[in-house]
Amino acid sequence: xxxxxxxxxxxxxxxxxxxxxxxxxxxxxxxxxxxxxxxxxxxxxxxxxxxxxxxxxxxxxxxxx
Numbered sequence: 001x002x003x004x005x006x007x008x009x010x011x012x013x014x015x016x017x018x019x020x021x022x023x024x025x026x027x028x029x030x031x032x033x034x035x036x037x038x039x040x041x042x043x044x045x046x047x048x049x050x051x052x053x054x055x056x057x058x059x060x061x062x063x064x065x
Contacts (some may be wrong), residue, residue, distance in 0.1 A: 005045060018060065027065065
């Protein structure tokens with residue numbers, strides 16, 4: 001699920017893969033060939049989140065910015 005927060009919307013490279021039940025919210029940038037696992041939550045409420053290229057965010061991980 002891709003959500004806007006505070007007027008910011010996630011930017012996800014077209015080669016990145018995000019699980020259908022991952023939640024990505026706010027000022028989040030995800031680089032090329034990166035994988036976001038099932039149930040992961042990336043929420044940029046008070047600061048940005050930057051995930052580079054060729055990274056793996058494992059299932060059920062929680063990242064807050």
